Amino acid sequence: MSATTSGSVRGPIRHVEYVMGTAVTIDVRDPRVGAGAVDAVVSWLHTVDATFSTYRPDSAISRLDRGEVGLADCPDTVRSVLARCEELRVETVGYFDPRYAGRLDPSGLVKGWSIEQADQILQAAGSRAHCLNAGGDVLARGRPAPGRWWRVGIADPRDRSRLATVVEGADIAVATSGTAERGAHVVDPRTGEPATGWASVTVVGPDLPTADAYATAALAMGDQAREWLAGRTGFEAYAIAPDGATWATPGFPR
Amino acid sequence: MKRIVLTALTTITGIVLLLGVKSQTGAPGLATLAAPGAGSGSTATKRTSAPRATPTPTATVTPTPTGTPTPRKKKLTTKKKSSTSKAKATPRKVTHPRVTPKPKPKPVTRMKVAGQTADTPYGPVQVKVTMLGHRITDVTALQLPGGNQRSSEIAGFAAPQLRKEALSAQSAHIDSVSGATYTSQGYITSLQSALDRAGA
Numbered sequence: 001m002s003a004t005t006s007g008s009v010r011g012p013i014r015h016v017e018y019v020m021g022t023a024v025t026i027d028v029r030d031p032r033v034g035a036g037a038v039d040a041v042v043s044w045l046h047t048v049d050a051t052f053s054t055y056r057p058d059s060a061i062s063r064l065d066r067g068e069v070g071l072a073d074c075p076d077t078v079r080s081v082l083a084r085c086e087e088l089r090v091e092t093v094g095y096f097d098p099r100y101a102g103r104l105d106p107s108g109l110v111k112g113w114s115i116e117q118a119d120q121i122l123q124a125a126g127s128r129a130h131c132l133n134a135g136g137d138v139l140a141r142g143r144p145a146p147g148r149w150w151r152v153g154i155a156d157p158r159d160r161s162r163l164a165t166v167v168e169g170a171d172i173a174v175a176t177s178g179t180a181e182r183g184a185h186v187v188d189p190r191t192g193e194p195a196t197g198w199a200s201v202t203v204v205g206p207d208l209p210t211a212d213a214y215a216t217a218a219l220a221m222g223d224q225a226r227e228w229l230a231g232r233t234g235f236e237a238y239a240i241a242p243d244g245a246t247w248a249t250p251g252f253p254r
Numbered sequence: 255m256k257r258i259v260l261t262a263l264t265t266i267t268g269i270v271l272l273l274g275v276k277s278q279t280g281a282p283g284l285a286t287l288a289a290p291g292a293g294s295g296s297t298a299t300k301r302t303s304a305p306r307a308t309p310t311p312t313a314t315v316t317p318t319p320t321g322t323p324t325p326r327k328k329k330l331t332t333k334k335k336s337s338t339s340k341a342k343a344t345p346r347k348v349t350h351p352r353v354t355p356k357p358k359p360k361p362v363t364r365m366k367v368a369g370q371t372a373d374t375p376y377g378p379v380q381v382k383v384t385m386l387g388h389r390i391t392d393v394t395a396l397q398l399p400g401g402n403q404r405s406s407e408i409a410g411f412a413a414p415q416l417r418k419e420a421l422s423a424q425s426a427h428i429d430s431v432s433g434a435t436y437t438s439q440g441y442i443t444s445l446q447s448a449l450d451r452a453g454a
Contacts, residue, residue, distance in 0.1 A: 025430070027429070027430070106380075131429055131430050133430045133431075133432075136431065136432050136433045137432065138430045138431075138432050140429065140430065144429055150429045150430070151428050151429050151430075152405070152429060152430050152431070152432055153428040153430070153431045153432070154431075154432050154433055155431055155432065155433035157433065163431070166428065167432075169376070174432040175432065176432040176433035178433055200433055202433065203434060
C-alpha cells in the first residue's frame with residue numbers, strides 16, 4: 001500500500017500499518033530511501049506486538065506476567081523496556097507505573113519506544129527526513145523539505161474537528177495523552193480514580209518514549225503537573241483543561 | 255528509486271530540536287508566531303547545551319486562534335510569466351493599460367476513491383475521499399463501527415468531526431496530528447489508504 005510518485009520528484013513513501021492496536025503511519029520523505037526500509041519497519045512493529053502485547057497470551061510480556069518465564073528468559077528488548085519503565089516510574093513519582101493494578105503492562109512506553117527504534121531503522125537505511133505517527137504519538141526526523149519544518153497539529157480534545165495549536169520543528173517528538181474519545185482512560189495510581197484535571201497534555205521533546213510517559217504521568221497528576229513538567233529539562237508541555245483553558249511551560253512558544 | 259545506504263551518523267543524542275530555549279540556558283529562544291498557513295522563514299540553529307549534552311530544543315508554534323486553520327485556496331492553474339515587456343526609457347503615452355490574457359485553467363479531474371477497511375477494536379472503518387486534482391474536497395464514511403451502543407456513540411462522535419479535521423489539516427499543510435486514538439486512527443488509516451490509491 002506504499003505510494004511512491006514517479007520520476008525525479010521527491011517521492012514520499014507513505015504507509016499505514018494497523019499494528020499494536022493502533023494505526024502507525026510511516027511517512028518517508030527522503031528520496032534516497034526505498035520501500036525495503038519501510039518493510040523493515042513494518043516487520044519490526046509486528047515483532048514488538050508479538051513480544052509486548054498484553055492481549056496475546058503467548059507474548060513474552062503475558063508469560064512473564066503469569067510467572068511462566070523469568071526476566072532472564074525474555075528477549076533483550078523486554079529487559080531494556082522494563083528498565084526504562086522503572087526509571088520513568090521513579091522520575092514520575094509513581095504516576096507512570098507499568099505494574100499498576102497488579103498486572104504488568106508497559107504499553108504506555110512500548111508504543112513510543114517502538115517508534116524510536118523504527119526511527120533508528122530508517123536512519124540506518126539512509127533516511128534523514130521521515131515522520132512516524134503511532135496512534136497520535138509523533139516522531140518527526142529531519143525536515144519534510146528544504147526550508148520547511150514539520151508541522152504537527154495538536155488535536156483539540158473538546159472538539160476534534162479543530163486543532164488546538166500547531167507545533168513546528170525539526171527532529172521533534174510530540175506525544176499527547178488525553179481523555180478524548182475513549183473517555184477517561186488514565187487512572188491516578190494513587191487514588192484509583194480516573195484523572196480529570198486535564199482534557200489533554202502534550203509533551204514535546206527529543207525522545208518519544210519519554211515524552212509519552214511524561215504526558216501520561218502529567219495527565220494523572222492533574223494540577224500538580226505544572227510544576228513537575230516545568231522541571232523536565234529538554235521537554236516542553238502544553239495542556240488543555242476540560243473548560244478549554246490552556247497552560248504551557250515557559251519554553252513552549254505560544 | 256535509488257537506494258544509497260549510508261551509515262547513520264546521527265543518533266538520538268545528535269538531535270537538533272526546535273523548541274523554545276529554557277531560560278536557564280541563558281540563550282534567547284527561537285520562537286516565531288505566524289498566521290496559520292504562513293510558512294515561517296526561520297532557520298534551524300544547532301545548539302549544544304552544557305549539561306548532559308542534551309540538545310536544546312527550539313520550535314515555533316503557530317497558535318490557531320479559532321482552532322481551525324484557515325483553508326488556503328490553492329490555485330490550480332499553472333503560473334505563467336506575464337508577457338508584458340519592460341518599459342523603455344522613452345516614455346510613451348499609454349491610453350489603455352495592457353491586459354495580459356489569463357491563462358486558461360487546466361481541466362482538473364474529480365475522483366472518488368474508497369480506502370481500505372481498517373479494523374479497529376470497535377469494528378471496521380472505511381472512508382471514501384473525493385479528490386479535485388490533488389485536493390481533498392470531501393471525506394465520507396462508508397463503514398463505521400456499529401453493533402453496540404458505545405461503539406455507535408464513538409463512531410458518531412469521531413466521523414463527522416474527523417472529516418473536518420482531515421479537510422482543515424490538509425489546507426493548513428499539517429504533516430501529522432498528535433492526539434488521535436482508536437476509531438479516529440482507523441478513520442485516518444482508511445483515509446490514508448484512499449489518498450494513496452488516489453496518488454495524492
